[in-house]
Amino acid sequence: MARSELDIETVKSVESYASEFPHELQTLDVYHITRAPSALWIIFLHGGAWRDPRVTSSVGKNLLAQVLNTSLPTPANAAAINYRLSPHPSFPELTQNTAKHPDHANDVLAGLDYLRVKYGMRQYVLIGHSAGATLAFQMLSLLQKRRTTGLALPKAIFGIEGIYDIASLVKEYPGYREFIEGAFGEEKDWPDALSLGGYTGLAVLAHSDEDQLLSWRQTEEMKGRCEDTLGVGGGLRVVKLAGQHDEVLETDRLVGMVERYLKDLK
Numbered sequence: 001m002a003r004s005e006l007d008i009e010t011v012k013s014v015e016s017y018a019s020e021f022p023h024e025l026q027t028l029d030v031y032h033i034t035r036a037p038s039a040l041w042i043i044f045l046h047g048g049a050w051r052d053p054r055v056t057s058s059v060g061k062n063l064l065a066q067v068l069n070t071s072l073p074t075p076a077n078a079a080a081i082n083y084r085l086s087p088h089p090s091f092p093e094l095t096q097n098t099a100k101h102p103d104h105a106n107d108v109l110a111g112l113d114y115l116r117v118k119y120g121m122r123q124y125v126l127i128g129h130s131a132g133a134t135l136a137f138q139m140l141s142l143l144q145k146r147r148t149t150g151l152a153l154p155k156a157i158f159g160i161e162g163i164y165d166i167a168s169l170v171k172e173y174p175g176y177r178e179f180i181e182g183a184f185g186e187e188k189d190w191p192d193a194l195s196l197g198g199y200t201g202l203a204v205l206a207h208s209d210e211d212q213l214l215s216w217r218q219t220e221e222m223k224g225r226c227e228d229t230l231g232v233g234g235g236l237r238v239v240k241l242a243g244q245h246d247e248v249l250e251t252d253r254l255v256g257m258v259e260r261y262l263k264d265l266k
């Protein structure tokens with residue numbers, strides 16, 4: 001927090017983005033600082049294997065606080081979106097956590113649409129950590145399928161310690177099958193590996209050597225698919241971070257990396 005001048009806690013509002021019978025996780029933390037129509041929204045998506053109730057929107061707070069306190073070329077707002085979770089065997093008492101793919105992704109899309117309708121959000125970037133990175137890149141196809149919502153594609157997507165191909169993940173880590181099946185069901189129903197499908201924004205894939213939960217494999221394979229499916233004019237960067245899987249979010253290295261690319265956004 002050393003560099004912070006604005007204490008973002010003072011501008012935070014927690015809002016529900018679901019109109020009917022909202023689930024308690026269908027909320028977002030909104031950091032609304034500027035009403036400028038040209039404002040860039042910085043949207044954080046948390047991870048936690050689609051199920052860990054201890055990992056919520058608040059894990060993005062350090063990053064958002066620091067980024068909102070630097071001078072960017074465009075006035076900026078931020079939000080961190082919660083989404084419904086799948087069951088976790090260590091928390092059987094959380095009987096309301098019954099989400100199954102594509103609930104998580106549909107919730108994130110509903111959160112983005114809420115920001116568009118309520119705050120007039122037009123330009124935004126997505127920053128996803130771990131399973132949040134999966135969700136961030138899943139938005140590309142969801143948004144293109146639903147062009148009518150009026151929501152533009154993100155100007156940039158940052159995947160941090162991300163999961164981008166669940167079949168490959170389970171092949172590398174058979175022990176992860178449990179949480180993958182909990183979130184996505186049987187193997188025959190698993191979604192295909194993610195790619196960019198002609199996206200012409202900026203894709204940043206960042207990963208740390210010290211990540212104890214994920215090797216570089218997910219990021220390396222995603223890099224290959226991105227190279228093949230990035231549209232003309234789009235950009236792809238692969239960046240090395242520092243720290244363990246969750247610690248990465250607390251590092252100045254991550255903050256500096258995000259700031260650098262945000263400053264260069266056209």
Ligand SMILES: Nc1ccccc1C(=O)C[C@H](N)C(=O)O
Pocket residue numbers: 047048049051052088130131176179213214
């Ligand atoms: N993000 C991950 C990536 C790979 C493997 C595990 C995780 C987890 O978050 C596990 C979580 N602590 C869980 O118990 O569900």
